[in-house]
Amino acid sequence: MAKSRNHEQWTSPPPFPQDEYVDSRIYSDQEIFEEEQEKIFKKAWIPVCHESELPEPYDFRTTTIAKEPVILTRAKDGKVRAFLNVCPHRGNMLERAPSGSFLDGSPSGNPRHITCMFHAWQFDMKGRCVYISRQEEGYQDRLKKQQMGLRELKCEVYFGGFVWVTLNDQIDMTVEEWSAGSLEVLKPSLDEEPLEVFHYHKAIIPCNYKLWHDTNCEFYHDFLHYHNRITGFNDAYFARKNTGFDNGHINVGSFEVQYDNYEGSHSREEISFPHLPPNHWYMIDMFPGVNFNLRGSSLRCDIMTPIGPNEVMIEFRGLGLKSDDAVTRRSRVDHHNSIWGPFGRNLHEDLLAVTGQGSAMNAHAERRQILHGRHENETIHDENGMRHFYEEWGRWMDRLPSNPDKPFVEPAAASSAAAG
Amino acid sequence: MSSADAVRDSIYRSCMYKDEMKWEKWLDLCDEDFQYSITAYSPEIRNDMIYLSGNREEMLGMMKMLPKHNTDHSPLKRHCSVYVVEFEADGSTATAVSSIVVYQTQLDGINSHVDAGESKVFLVGRYFDKFRVTDGVAKFIEREVKLDTRKLDKGSHYPI
Numbered sequence: 073m074a075k076s077r078n079h080e081q082w083t084s085p086p087p088f089p090q091d092e093y094v095d096s097r098i099y100s101d102q103e104i105f106e107e108e109q110e111k112i113f114k115k116a117w118i119p120v121c122h123e124s125e126l127p128e129p130y131d132f133r134t135t136t137i138a139k140e141p142v143i144l145t146r147a148k149d150g151k152v153r154a155f156l157n158v159c160p161h162r163g164n165m166l167e168r169a170p171s172g173s174f175l176d177g178s179p180s181g182n183p184r185h186i187t188c189m190f191h192a193w194q195f196d197m198k199g200r201c202v203y204i205s206r207q208e209e210g211y212q213d214r215l216k217k218q219q220m221g222l223r224e225l226k227c228e229v230y231f232g233g234f235v236w237v238t239l240n241d242q243i244d245m246t247v248e249e250w251s252a253g254s255l256e257v258l259k260p261s262l263d264e265e266p267l268e269v270f271h272y273h274k275a276i277i278p279c280n281y282k283l284w285h286d287t288n289c290e291f292y293h294d295f296l297h298y299h300n301r302i303t304g305f306n307d308a309y310f311a312r313k314n315t316g317f318d319n320g321h322i323n324v325g326s327f328e329v330q331y332d333n334y335e336g337s338h339s340r341e342e343i344s345f346p347h348l349p350p351n352h353w354y355m356i357d358m359f360p361g362v363n364f365n366l367r368g369s370s371l372r373c374d375i376m377t378p379i380g381p382n383e384v385m386i387e388f389r390g391l392g393l394k395s396d397d398a399v400t401r402r403s404r405v406d407h408h409n410s411i412w413g414p415f416g417r418n419l420h421e422d423l424l425a426v427t428g429q430g431s432a433m434n435a436h437a438e439r440r441q442i443l444h445g446r447h448e449n450e451t452i453h454d455e456n457g458m459r460h461f462y463e464e465w466g467r468w469m470d471r472l473p474s475n476p477d478k479p480f481v482e483p484a485a486a487s488s489a490a491a492g
Numbered sequence: 493m494s495s496a497d498a499v500r501d502s503i504y505r506s507c508m509y510k511d512e513m514k515w516e517k518w519l520d521l522c523d524e525d526f527q528y529s530i531t532a533y534s535p536e537i538r539n540d541m542i543y544l545s546g547n548r549e550e551m552l553g554m555m556k557m558l559p560k561h562n563t564d565h566s567p568l569k570r571h572c573s574v575y576v577v578e579f580e581a582d583g584s585t586a587t588a589v590s591s592i593v594v595y596q597t598q599l600d601g602i603n604s605h606v607d608a609g610e611s612k613v614f615l616v617g618r619y620f621d622k623f624r625v626t627d628g629v630a631k632f633i634e635r636e637v638k639l640d641t642r643k644l645d646k647g648s649h650y651p652i
């Protein structure tokens with residue numbers, strides 16, 4: 073007979089192997105959070121924006137990765153470069169605006185230069201220091217401009233024009249290698265012609281970033297969304313496959329969404345992305361906190377910036393084709409935002425659910441075991457996507473997700489040890 | 493009541509009906525060809541954006557679907573000041589600009605034991621409205637809610 077549980081029963085492991093559940097402390101512990109910043113976010117490739125956000129020479133865009141301020145510039149050669157947004161003199165943040173152009177001079181500097189407003193040092197779009205105020209008077213010949221360049225970061229524009237940056241000089245792979253094949257499913261659709269960002273908004277949510285990533289990785293939660301149940305939940309929907317790739321990335325396979333089943337909603341067929349069958353819907357979730365989501369006519373991209381163990385900033389972008397005429401663009405915007413905008417049908421529901429998870433966990437709470445143990449032949453309601461992510465997380469952190477005080481053990485080794 | 497007063501009256505009534513979630517009564521203040529949108533300018537992507545849009549029928553349809561959706565039931569209250577009302581030469585079409593601040597009082601959005609009852613600013617913006625004034629009654633033909641706020645956290649299913 074089903075019954076409720078006492079402390080001992082509640083905290084004892086579920087009837088699953090150790091890789092099919094995680095301990096809620098990985099979502100709430102301060103030490104684990106700090107360690108993730110060092111071991112994961114400072115080491116991986118992170119997409120930070122789209123190249124259409126800095127389209128012209130001398131345009132810039134600012135962001136942060138693992139709390140390091142980062143600035144992207146586009147030089148006259150058209151190339152996008154990334155630097156720490158930090159002045160080499162006394163560590164001021166160089167540029168404070170989210171985006172703009174250096175074509176016009178700032179109050180204390182010249183046109184076409186990045187000027188630190190504090191003591192007016194200036195830099196060019198390639199990060200070279202080109203001006204030190206009263207240089208000879210103060211530094212004589214002891215300090216040269218050549219020694220005071222900005223800290224450049226590895227940067228690539230890849231996959232439909234997304235700008236990827238890593239704080240890790242030692243990284244031994246390109247973004248393509250890092251993606252390990254996970255982007256291939258959408259490359260033809262995104263690389264056929266230039267894209268453009270038409271939507272941006274952000275949310276700061278009191279939950280761990282991994283909980284948002286989990287929600288993007290598992291579709292069992294379509295029970296949360298009336299829209300997805302009514303437009304999905306047929307044989308084709310339940311046949312969609314979740315596929316794991318190296319480095320912790322996953323794909324969620326497609327099917328034809330029945331948009332007409334939701335009152336007031338319409339087919340996206342007429343303005344499908346290139347090479348995408350009508351009304352199809354693919355999703356790519358990349359380690360550690362990135363999501364590309366293509367629904368027929370519009371592409372969504374979520375970028376997660378962890379702020380604390382129980383706080384994440386999620387930046388939401390919507391993209392269409394740069395060649396869109398006004399009517400087409402308007403439809404893409406409408407398709408995107410009626411579901412995924414801040415007033416859309418689904419996004420609000422997703423955000424409520426993870427807020428609920430964040431509220432119900434805290435660092436000192438009685439242990440919660442978060443179950444990832446569904447097996448459905450790796451189809452849409454299987455939880456293999458999340459299991460794949462946590463296997464990778466365990467490796468990078470050298471912690472066992474189901475018991476983070478213990479070092480990581482490969483699932484295969486753990487099950488053979490259990491069998492032995 | 494002057495025609496300008498009729499415009500102000502419609503704006504304030506629209507706030508009241510939306511505060512009370514009487515969506516049909518709100519839309520009764522709107523003419524058949526009414527268009528609604530929530531917009532914002534993003535300094536991040538340096539673009540104008542449309543966060544939500546719909547005509548009268550579409551807005552009504554969206555509201556009717558709400559009971560099927562999971563939603564944050566924390567009520568929104570609109571504080572509005574009408575700044576200017578201007579009439580076209582024909583005297584029957586008017587535009588108005590108002591300031592709008594929306595407060596959200598937590599109910600079930602986060603952790604109700606701690607947060608329920610707390611009011612916070614949810615968003616800040618302006619209403620840009622257009623009216624058709626006939627026989628002293630001002631009916632909305634357009635409402636653009638232009639937001640300054642772009643960090644919308646959980647967001648909302650409710651029109652502003």
Ligand code: FES
Pocket residue numbers: 159160161162163164188189190191192193
């Ligand atoms: S801190 Fe930048 S010029 Fe001094």
Ligand SMILES: [Fe+2]
Pocket residue numbers: 287293297418422
């Ligand atoms: Fe969802």
